[in-house]
Amino acid sequence: MKSKDKVSVITLGCSKNTVDSERLMNQIRLNNIDLIENPNKAGTVIINTCGFIEAAKEESVNTILNAVALKQSGKIKKVIVAGCLSERYMEALQKEIPEVDAFFGTEKYEGIINELGGILKYELLGERFLTTPSHSAYLKISEGCDHPCSFCAIPLMRGAHKSKPLEELIREAEFLAANNTKELILIAQDTTDYGKDIYGKRILADLINKLSLVNGIEWIRLMYAYPSHFPDDVIDTIQNNPKVCKYIDLPLQHISDDVLRSMRRGVTGKRTRELIYSLRERIPELAIRTTFITGYPNEKEKDFNELCGFVKEIKFDRIGTFTFSAEENTASYILGDPVPDELKQERKQMLMEIQREISMEKNKYFVGKKLKTIIDGVEGDFYVGRSYRDAPEVDGEILIPLNGSGILEGNFYDVQIYDYDEYDLFGKTIETRR
Numbered sequence: 001m002k003s004k005d006k007v008s009v010i011t012l013g014c015s016k017n018t019v020d021s022e023r024l025m026n027q028i029r030l031n032n033i034d035l036i037e038n039p040n041k042a043g044t045v046i047i048n049t050c051g052f053i054e055a056a057k058e059e060s061v062n063t064i065l066n067a068v069a070l071k072q073s074g075k076i077k078k079v080i081v082a083g084c085l086s087e088r089y090m091e092a093l094q095k096e097i098p099e100v101d102a103f104f105g106t107e108k109y110e111g112i113i114n115e116l117g118g119i120l121k122y123e124l125l126g127e128r129f130l131t132t133p134s135h136s137a138y139l140k141i142s143e144g145c146d147h148p149c150s151f152c153a154i155p156l157m158r159g160a161h162k163s164k165p166l167e168e169l170i171r172e173a174e175f176l177a178a179n180n181t182k183e184l185i186l187i188a189q190d191t192t193d194y195g196k197d198i199y200g201k202r203i204l205a206d207l208i209n210k211l212s213l214v215n216g217i218e219w220i221r222l223m224y225a226y227p228s229h230f231p232d233d234v235i236d237t238i239q240n241n242p243k244v245c246k247y248i249d250l251p252l253q254h255i256s257d258d259v260l261r262s263m264r265r266g267v268t269g270k271r272t273r274e275l276i277y278s279l280r281e282r283i284p285e286l287a288i289r290t291t292f293i294t295g296y297p298n299e300k301e302k303d304f305n306e307l308c309g310f311v312k313e314i315k316f317d318r319i320g321t322f323t324f325s326a327e328e329n330t331a332s333y334i335l336g337d338p339v340p341d342e343l344k345q346e347r348k349q350m351l352m353e354i355q356r357e358i359s360m361e362k363n364k365y366f367v368g369k370k371l372k373t374i375i376d377g378v379e380g381d382f383y384v385g386r387s388y389r390d391a392p393e394v395d396g397e398i399l400i401p402l403n404g405s406g407i408l409e410g411n412f413y414d415v416q417i418y419d420y421d422e423y424d425l426f427g428k429t430i431e432t433r434r
Helices: 015-030 054-072 084-096 109-115 154-158 166-178 204-211 232-240 257-263 269-282 301-314 331-335 341-365
Strands: 007-011 044-049 078-083 136-140 183-187 219-222 244-249 287-294 318-323 370-379 382-386 398-401 412-420 425-432
Touching: 007 015, 015 044, 015 078, 015 109, 015 136, 015 183, 044 054, 044 084, 054 078, 054 084, 078 084, 078 109, 084 154, 136 166, 166 204, 183 204, 204 219, 204 232, 232 244, 232 269, 257 331, 269 287, 269 301, 287 301, 287 341, 301 341, 318 341, 341 412, 370 398, 370 425, 398 412
Parallel strands: 007 044, 044 078, 136 183, 183 219, 219 244, 244 287, 287 318, 398 425
Antiparallel strands: 370 382, 370 412, 382 398, 412 425
16 A cells, blocks of 8 residues: 555535445445545545536535645645546646646546555445445446436536446345345436346336345335336336335426427426326325426526426425526537526525425325334434435435434334424334334
């Protein structure tokens, strides 16, 4: 080893970046390099950046500059920048922030480990150092994206869609389960495309069913499912496989045909409704999460009003809303950014207010009902748990008063709901599962 310096990894952005960092951190540990959480006490700081939208880029740059300031003050010795922002803007970053010791793109594990004086253990790339609670882990099933969405820079940073071989995913799931993981959260840029590149067809349902056979896995949750070609057999799998949460994350972005066409989403408002009503008919208890963009360049008042009406009509269980960000080298960049930021924010807040009322109505329904709940930890005076309706970090929670109860993190409990607010439920345990 060239150095025994302590290393701290800072992860920015989405859950896909989290998985990348966890793989890197495991490789660091395999090379007997000390990992520490506090970057102020490290010899080397590695920043896994996000470059998706303007706000994320600003956060990444500010984090890099803060690390450089620590280096200049003598508190750390080396700054390494990796991930999406570095992949997309490496040349510019090298010129603007020459104090950074090395830049790497996405998933460049070998280069980073070599920079630290180590050797990449290829056969152990499927193993990870979990930064999430061990009972719940992300499983990234593919990388990159083939969709031509006009606003999205992901293909510029992550490339074309590449599925991870099924047998590798099973081994990774077995590794996670052996380390106490009970919930697998399937992620990708588009989970519904899984398998098409290496198996000649989409086999997401097959993957889910095989993962459900891994001993110790009790919940499988599906995220980032693209709506334009949602596999019909996946609907059957969600409905019929008891280990699959009745939950789907379905990023829709808009409902207006004019906006969807300009966004190059490959789906119409009519087809979107047909899919949602089919999902709700075949899986009545299904919780649907989605995301929308406000302030897209050609979003007129009528388009936004249509979107508001759609949210009221469908009554999604969860929504996330983002304002449009004009990104260089994307198809929508030539459209400019004509919607004022103030109006974008106003529309975003209007959507979230509509959703707040819907969420209150849905949460009220669960009062008096029993929900299987996994416990994530303790915050203040409450145990914090989640039901099948709740993905970690982005959805609501179930709050259970401490009251001296011997509840254990990572275990499942049956919880009876007695109260609610806009986004969270309050309950008490009535039965221990395990």
